[in-house]
Amino acid sequence: MKFCYTVTQERSGQTVEQILKETFQISSHLLKNIRLYGCLTCDGKKIKTNECVFVESVLFAEWNFNGKEAGEIVSDQIPILFQDECFVIVDKPTNLCVHPSRGHIQDSLITVLSGGNHLNVVTRLDRDTSGIVILAKNGYWHNRISQTEILKLYYGLVEGCPIQKEGMIDEPIERETEGSIKRIVRSDGKSARTAYRVLDYFDDIDCSVMEYRLFTGRCHQVRVHTSYLGCPLVGDSLYGNEKSDSRQDGQRLLCGQVQFIHPKSGDLINIRISDIEERLLNR
Numbered sequence: 001m002k003f004c005y006t007v008t009q010e011r012s013g014q015t016v017e018q019i020l021k022e023t024f025q026i027s028s029h030l031l032k033n034i035r036l037y038g039c040l041t042c043d044g045k046k047i048k049t050n051e052c053v054f055v056e057s058v059l060f061a062e063w064n065f066n067g068k069e070a071g072e073i074v075s076d077q078i079p080i081l082f083q084d085e086c087f088v089i090v091d092k093p094t095n096l097c098v099h100p101s102r103g104h105i106q107d108s109l110i111t112v113l114s115g116g117n118h119l120n121v122v123t124r125l126d127r128d129t130s131g132i133v134i135l136a137k138n139g140y141w142h143n144r145i146s147q148t149e150i151l152k153l154y155y156g157l158v159e160g161c162p163i164q165k166e167g168m169i170d171e172p173i174e175r176e177t178e179g180s181i182k183r184i185v186r187s188d189g190k191s192a193r194t195a196y197r198v199l200d201y202f203d204d205i206d207c208s209v210m211e212y213r214l215f216t217g218r219c220h221q222v223r224v225h226t227s228y229l230g231c232p233l234v235g236d237s238l239y240g241n242e243k244s245d246s247r248q249d250g251q252r253l254l255c256g257q258v259q260f261i262h263p264k265s266g267d268l269i270n271i272r273i274s275d276i277e278e279r280l281l282n283r
Helices: 015-025 028-037 109-114 139-146 221-228 276-281
Strands: 002-006 038-044 058-062 080-085 089-092 130-136 151-159 166-170 173-175 184-186 192-204 207-213 254-261 268-272
Touching: 015 028, 015 058, 028 139, 038 254, 080 268, 089 109, 109 130, 139 268, 151 221, 151 276, 173 221, 184 221, 192 221, 192 276, 207 221, 221 268, 254 276
Parallel strands: 130 254
Antiparallel strands: 002 058, 038 058, 080 089, 089 130, 151 207, 151 254, 166 192, 173 184, 192 207, 254 268
16 A cells, blocks of 8 residues: 655644654554555655655655455455445345354355455444445555444334334433343443434334434444334344244344445445335345
8 A cells, every 4th residue: 555645835844653644544553564564755765754754745655454455356145335445335135244253154244255355344234134334445444434424324114103203312222231132221321322214104014114323333223222112123033022023034124325425535425225115125
């Protein structure tokens, strides 16, 4: 990976470290790797990170990730929605873990996609939740996008219909008991905020399609908050009622849209799944 930067009047007199951190958001860890294993020059001559540079000097940095960087991702199993040299955005199916785990070493999203390449998960989903997942192709872009605001919209099929058709659920979430996987709304929990609105109601099955926007990122947040409304996700055996538990194909929840400003190009990246309602109803 390479960076070339001509020092501006505003940056003149700053150290190389200041410029790399403030202009390119390079972390201290990566800066150390560049210093030890990469190439760092100013006007063609080697320079240290604590040295100052001045206006119109050309600062050049180059390094590699020692195999921890992905090239082009090709998959006939996972739909690829967007890809460039920094990120790959995919549509994860249900019943697929994002990370390799006990019992799912070979059948995880990372395993299927990587093919020996190194991918960094930016947004993750539960095994039974489908939809959009963002992955970075190296640690630098993972760090950059982690400092970028990402709009994520989730869509769920729920039992019944909330009394209020839209609103904000501002209720803290905590584990039900220490070590438990289940979370509950609890006054001493961590702050959790979810905006929601009902998009459609189906009288024949007494179910609604709802849209959620998360302002925090608590584990199981949508599942806990929508259950708190009294309208659990269809198929959610952990947070559902008896009717929900009777459905054995996992919760009807997907991440249907993401939007962010690309940290390299500055372009608005807006990815949306087109058949959201159909997927929720017919899974």
